[in-house]
Amino acid sequence: MIFGQLDGAHPYGFLDKAIQRCFDYCRETDLKALALGSYPIEDQDIFVNIVSYETGTSQDRSWEAHRKYLDIHVMLDGTETIEMAFISKMDQGTFDPDADNLPLTGTAQCGISLMPGDFLICYPEDGHKPGVCVSDPQVIKKAIFKVRI
Template sequence: MIFTNLKDSLQNESLSKEIKKCIEFTNKNKIEEYEAGVYEVPGTDMKMNVGHYTTKAESECFWETHLKYIDVQVMLKGEEYIAFNNVHNLKKIKTDEKNDLIEHEGDELFRVLMKEGDVLILYPEDAHMPGVKVNEPISVKKVVFKIKAEKI
């Protein structure tokens, strides 16, 4: 897991070429104006999932990991907690290979507060529970870029 911000040019310069493309694309485009959905990132083999949703209580969220993709999550509007643990500390309960999604159960190791402009990079072993409300449920807009793990 790597945590940074869209404006943190010093740290972002040390990231892989593919991750830097995600940050550059976000900085150069008004993704917050996109409708929710899945889009191709022009000039790459990456996809991005644009989400508009309401945060929830932790009891309504679930743990997830991915087999083939690295997530580059960028908070565009709003804030949420993302709970975190290593996949080896959790129990696998469901696998959906078609959608590259594995659901888990277990305890939180720690959580990260995502605010506007924050970037969270999650690798396949990084179990995460997104969408957890901070105080009250609020509407958020977030983009999740999907990079093939073998590209990094």
């Protein structure tokens, strides 16, 4: 997991070129103006999903992890908490390779609250539960970059 701010992304030059490409895309594109949907950046190796949903309680949200892609969550509007835990400390369900989804159950080790301009990189070992409200439920909009590992 790496948590940061887009306007401070330049100190992350040690990260993989594909992740840097996502940061470049953020600087080059008005993400807030994009309609909901999926946008290819480099075929199926890098793409971004623009999503919107209402945040809710932790009990109403689900844990997930991925094996084929890492996630870069970029908050555009609103705030949400993404609960985090190492998958090695959780009960793992059956991996769905078509959806690149590993369902998990367990207890959060921490929560990261994202505000507009913040990003969170989730690697395969990072179980994450997005969509948890910071205080009251609200509709958010964010970009989720998917980078093939």
